Amino acid sequence: METLASHLRPVFRLMLKALSNKNIARKTGLTEATVKSYVSDILRHTGCATRGELAMRAVKAGIRE
Template sequence: MIRGVLEMGAAGFLPKTASPEIMMGALRIVLSGGVYVPAQAIASGSEMVLDRLTERQRAVLRLALKGMPNKLIGRELGLSEGTVKSHLSAAFRTMDVRNRTEALYAIAKSGARI
């Protein structure tokens, strides 16, 4: 179901059992341009091409998938915005995806943890 809504262009998926706090957090992520998917949809056990990502690429991707913009990711990790973009581009190439939404979908589909 999550896969279907993301493919149709949804900015995320929120189960009806989500608490008001989770709903507000998801709304903030979506309004800031991010994509929200519940942690349980991403946090299974299998690995995929994520094994081929560097630790820095994983850290940047992890924050990007939480909905953080590149500028804030850079501040958080002590990187320039250009370096953040480079790490994201490299991670997307490795994962064979084009953007954050496709990366999130690929991770959720595989059940991998990042």
């Protein structure tokens, strides 16, 4: 997570809590479109195809929300 851009980290943390894009947008004050873009950026940056894969990798790496 340290290599993620600082603006992506709050979205990353909320993704690990299995929140929807809509709920992430509400909690962060971002638009859903921005959250969707950030989620794509996070998945691409981490090499994960899905949120589930991201969560599994985070658990294996000892990353907690």
